[in-house]
Amino acid sequence: MIPFLDLNQVNAPYLQAIEDASLRVIRSGWYILGNELNSFEKAFAEYCETEHCIGVANGLDAITLILLALDLPADAEIIVPANTYIASVLPVSYLHLKPVFVEPDPHTMLIDPARIEQAITPATKAIITVDLYGRSCEIAAIVDLGRKYKLKVITDAAQAHGATHTGRKVGAWADATAFSFYPTKNLGALGDAGAITTGDAALAEKIRYLRNYGSVIRYQNEYQGVNSRLDEMQAAILGVKLPYxxxxxxxxxxxxxxxxxxxxxxxxxxxxxxxxxxxxxxxxxxxxxxxxxxxxxxxxxxxxxxxxxxxxxxxxxxxxxxxxxxxxxxxxxxxxxxxxxxxxxxxxxxxxxxxxxxxxxxxx
Ligand SMILES: Cc1ncc(COP(=O)(O)O)c(C=O)c1O
CATH class of the missing domain: 3.90.1150.10 (Aspartate Aminotransferase, domain 1)
Structure with missing residues (x-):
């Protein structure tokens, strides 16, 4: 049988380096919010040709944290692709926002900018685009729509690490981009992991608080945050795999x-x-x-x-x-x-x- 995907084989070339990195983390005695995460965040921001990367627990949380940080009014309409994995849409309804499903271009199967424009109403506050199957959506046109109608643009690039649009990396286009490092992804951890990239320093800072109970200084809480951190072990493993x-x-x-x-x-x-x-x-x-x-x-x-x-x-x-x-x-x-x-x-x-x-x- 030719397997659809054999993760043992996918990770085999990196096994020794993963073992070394894991041992380094185990022996460090520091497992959450440390040097491994800092260096992976820096490396992934650079890889995506953008300023900031914030490691989080998984791809679903990455989308949720972006929406949470944007602090959109209750009942705001959020345009989402009708053709996507459910994780692109769950954060919208979880935060009591209203998903507005938009049909894809029948050829690319990705959200169609012309149909997005038709779906915009006065209640629309953001557009979530998805680079489904690994191909960038028409993000340049969608960013233009965002500017024209003053809407936030969020990309779900959980399936598209390393993809580009007109030569520029996904992760550098939208107001914020969500990544998943679920083990089957192009860049996969050995457990759950995710990240957000953005060029917006204020948004990045707020998400850094929100992923850690709303706090960056222990026991001082600026926001009502959540616990969604990318742990040191997964950050170290991702750091091993990113160069490949x-x-x-x-x-x-x-x-x-x-x-x-x-x-x-x-x-x-x-x-x-x-x-x-x-x-x-x-x-x-x-x-x-x-x-x-x-x-x-x-x-x-x-x-x-x-x-x-x-x-x-x-x-x-x-x-x-x-x-x-x-x-x-x-x-x-x-x-x-x-x-x-x-x-x-x-x-x-x-x-x-x-x-x-x-x-x-x-x-x-
Ligand atoms: C398009 C898309 N969005 C979001 C996610 C959610 O990522 P995670 O499983 O890391 O929460 C996935 C992957 O499962 C995905 O394929």
Whole structure:
């Protein structure tokens, strides 16, 4: 079986360095808010070509903390992509703000700036964009919309470490960008971890307080904060892996380019290939009208696939208040998407086998 993703293999090249870093942390006797976090925050801000990085406990908290720091009025409308993972939207409703779902561009499957503009009302206060599957959304146009309508722009780049838009890193565009370092991500920890990048010094400072009970000096609390810190162990491990992120993304781009060149199967829709070198290719998401058949066919031939995602947010029980909302583009995407294996450790032979097998699907 070709696994969708084997994390043992992904981390194998770094095992010795991870063991050394972990031992260093264990022996330091300092496990929360220390030197490992400081140096990772500095390195990740530099990597994202921005001023500030604040390490937090996970990607969901990163989005929540940005919204909390922006201190938006209750019932403010927040524009969110209809096609995304639920974690992009949960912070909005958790903070009693109103998510306004916007359909994607049918080709890129990412939030469509023209549709965002149509959804803006006097109650709109922010736009959350998502660089889903590893490709940057149309962030330049969305930042312009933010300026035009005086809205905050937040990017969820949980799937897009290392992606760029017109040559500039995601993480440097929006008012603030949220990252997840969940183990399967392009930059993955060995546990939960996340970060926020921003060029806004005041926002960065407030988030630094908020992630630590609203405090930066022990027992002095300026805000009603939360406990959401990126611990020293995960920061040290991320510090080991960050220098290799670009090389891993280059390998992802090679595989994506080959899939785009060689996959030929009728009714199979490929992801856009116009920005291969800007995309971080977290996932290689194709579409097929007979998804269940294709998934079973590949499984029977030893290729493990995945579906990102099977059910749209507005059709989840958790969001039953939106159950009558009809978002046809998003709903069709959720019925058709399949993620093929794409990761830095898959071999050329495995890629060749996947291509050959997919291409024979309609010739069986
Ligand atoms: C698009 C997106 N946003 C947010 C998250 C949340 O990240 P985390 O699992 O670290 O909370 C994830 C990952 O799970 C994600 O894929």
């Amino acid at each position: 992120l670009d090389a891993e993304n280059t390998r992802r781009r090679e595989i994506a380019a080959r899939y785009l060149r060689e996959l030929q199967c009728s009714d199979l829709m490929l992801p856009p290939g116009d920005r291969i070198d800007e995309d971080a290719w977290h996932l290689f998401v194709v579409r097929h009208p007979r998804r269940a058949e294709l998934v079973a066919y590949l499984e029977a031939r030893g290729v493990q696939t995945n579906v990102h995602y099977p059910q749209p947010i507005h059709k989840q029980l958790a969001y039953k208040e939106f159950k009558d909302l009809h978002l046809p583009l998003t709903e069709q995407i959720h019925e058709q998407v399949i993620s093929l294996p794409l990761n830095p450790v898959i071999t050329d032979d495995e890629v060749a086998y996947i291509i050959q097998t997919v291409n024979q699907f309609d010739r069986q």
